[in-house]
Amino acid sequence: MSDQDIAVLSVATARTRTVPARHDLILEGDVPGPVFVMLEGWACRYKILPEGGRQIMAFLMPGDTCDIQTGSLEVMYHSIKTLTPARIATISPREMHELLENRTPIALALIRTQLVDEATLRAWIVSMGRRDSLARVAHLMCELFIRARNVGLVEDGELELPISQIVIADSLGLTPVHVNRVFRTLRKENAMRVDVGSLVITDPARLAVLAGFDDAYLHRRVIRTVASQ
Template sequence: MENAFIRKLDSFVQLPDEDRKWLQSLTGRVQVLTADQDLIREGDNPETVHLILEGFAARYKMTIDGKRQIFAYLIPGDFCDLHVALLKRMDHSIGTLSPCRVATLLPSTIIEITERRPALARALWMSSLVDEATLREWLLNLGQRPARERIAHLFCEMHARMRAVGLTTDGSFEFPLTQQELGDTTGLSIVHVNRSLKELREAGLVTMRTERLVIPDVERLKTFAGFDPAYLHLRGPAPLGTAAF
């Protein structure tokens, strides 16, 4: 079965069979990390590129008094630091939100993609542009949406992204985040997160199970949240199932 990385890139650009086979053959050193472990810290200068194979991670920054703001989720198929070679030091940290398997790739692999494989280069470019578009949408979410809609919009986005890499089943997907982590993402206190989740459950919009989110009616949740997936620029959903590197 194709891995999540191939599925993600293929959601942006239809990849030639040769590129698919090359990506499938890629091997790198794999790290196994526990939850709440930093993969990269602000100020680091990584010499390799990291790719999430399994699990959830996040980009975040800390305030001087120890408060955390999460501003991106990284799921299977996502590069953590594709452009790090252009930077002298990381301006943010990347930490795991759940147990993760992470591939470490040499910069030469990225050079192979960008210089010799134009379809893959376009797909990576699209991926970077979508990251920027997603950050803009998160800023709108934080600044303008009420608490319930803020969380509902995040759930819709994660469903769309997980679906694109084949990791949803009948409106449900892995979502191993705590209420504190949701609060650090949405700028809400744990009290507000708890209350908002309760209201979403009572309205029949979502169900939270053990490290899994269930959306009984995805279109209904999209309408409630005012969710338009256009900013994700996905060509179409991947087949249902589980993808692994």
């Protein structure tokens, strides 16, 4: 992207706002509005099923964008909720349209970030389909560690996730009680520390072994996204 593209992007994301934890940014059934760019904090995409269960489909951390839907899908098929207090930038549909129409490099960057997102979704499907609960949890921990490291969230080789075990359960298709038992194992392996409302990854290498983690899928992935430019 040219300096000018970056400048335009900076202007578009200049308007930020803060939202509290557990706040829905958009709900299933809503017509997609502005594009959100996470600047601080964590959020997730999720869907509530008729029987009451919740399935989380993605975690959003700083640098991630949500809802490029603009003009494409009529309504949201899932909701997005903050997991922590967050600061987000919003780009109006009009601005977004203008950006995509007249700034080819930005459109191409968006295509690349979508490819990365798709790769992540596919990796989740592999985990949910063919990995047992231990490998599943460990694999997710690895993914989050690497993504977080790419945006500078890892300190002293450790990552603190401001996330409850319930959230992990809802993202892996497991039960909170079972996730708890898995974390007990991971703790015994000295791979993690577990506190209320917070998980600390202390030994990602150990986790990678337990997960059978193919670091190729994220290690070499495109690090910079539209938002982090």
